[in-house]
Amino acid sequence: MKNENLQAIILAGGKGTRIKRINSALPKVLFPLAKKPLLDYLIDHLKKNGFNDIIICTGYLADKVKDYVSKTDYGIKIRTSREDTPLGAAGALHLIKDLLNDEFFVLYGDIYTTINLEKMLKFHKSKKADVTIALHISDHPRDSTIVKIDKSKKIVNFIEKPGDDWKQYGNLTATSLYIMKKSVLKFIAKNKTIDFAKDVFPKMLKNRGKLFGYITSEYAKDIGTPERYKKVEQYITLNKR
Numbered sequence: 001m002k003n004e005n006l007q008a009i010i011l012a013g014g015k016g017t018r019i020k021r022i023n024s025a026l027p028k029v030l031f032p033l034a035k036k037p038l039l040d041y042l043i044d045h046l047k048k049n050g051f052n053d054i055i056i057c058t059g060y061l062a063d064k065v066k067d068y069v070s071k072t073d074y075g076i077k078i079r080t081s082r083e084d085t086p087l088g089a090a091g092a093l094h095l096i097k098d099l100l101n102d103e104f105f106v107l108y109g110d111i112y113t114t115i116n117l118e119k120m121l122k123f124h125k126s127k128k129a130d131v132t133i134a135l136h137i138s139d140h141p142r143d144s145t146i147v148k149i150d151k152s153k154k155i156v157n158f159i160e161k162p163g164d165d166w167k168q169y170g171n172l173t174a175t176s177l178y179i180m181k182k183s184v185l186k187f188i189a190k191n192k193t194i195d196f197a198k199d200v201f202p203k204m205l206k207n208r209g210k211l212f213g214y215i216t217s218e219y220a221k222d223i224g225t226p227e228r229y230k231k232v233e234q235y236i237t238l239n240k241r
Contacts, residue, residue: 006051007101010042011176012109015057027061030110031223034236038223039065041112041236043074046105049117052076055099056109057092059083090194093185096153100182103220106196108176113220114230115152115177117235120214124179127153130181130204135213136220139172140228141166145174145197147213155211160198172213184209 012029029039046054054076058065062082067183081096089108105117115134124132133155138144146169152202159169174197187203188194204211223229
């Protein structure tokens with residue numbers, strides 16, 4: 001891993017509507033967890049896994065992210081990209097297409113994780129996948145993306161936010177952590193609000209794209225609601241991270 005040019009994209013453009021009541025003055029990626037911004041945990045984890053190139057895609061309160069990054073010495077290459085109109089998680093990639101490696105990781109800016117990225121990358125390469133999605137058993141499948149896989153771990157279907165119907169599909173769900181090839185951009189329309197789980201991945205399946213699920217029990221949780229935010233902070237405090 002350390003000899004490779006490893007690139008990660010952090011998607012931090014969302015408004016964080018459900019969690020605004022905790023702090024409406026900050027974007028989610030800068031929310032403090034045990035007195036340290038989530039962004040610092042993300043970058044620290046990426047550095048430990050050998051990453052040396054990070055691009056942060058911003059939108060809502062973009063100036064605050066840019067200012068914070070410019071004043072912090074992370075010791076690796078970090079750039080920011082700003083969308084003036086919301087393009088969704090996937091749409092933001094078109095703004096940085098000239099900066100992307102042929103293969104890169106994507107992390108949402110509201111997730112805290114301890115997933116071993118080196119093992120995930122080895123799995124991705126062994127499957128020769130176009131996209132690999134980290135999967136886990138969720139404690140909130142109702143509002144998550146449930147993923148169905150075959151025996152080879154190849155993804156065969158996505159069920160987006162099934163509500164109370166989740167029991168008929170199971171609770172194996174997608175985390176907000178992907179590895180993908182740059183060729184995935186051909187499935188993302190330009191200048192439109194596009195989501196990975198709702199739009200891009202189902203379209204890829206219809207076109208016989210090779211999507212695989214990397215199943216892990218390692219910690220991965222978003223801070224998208226006040227309740228989940230508190231759980232993540234408790235985890236960090238208990239584990240002294």
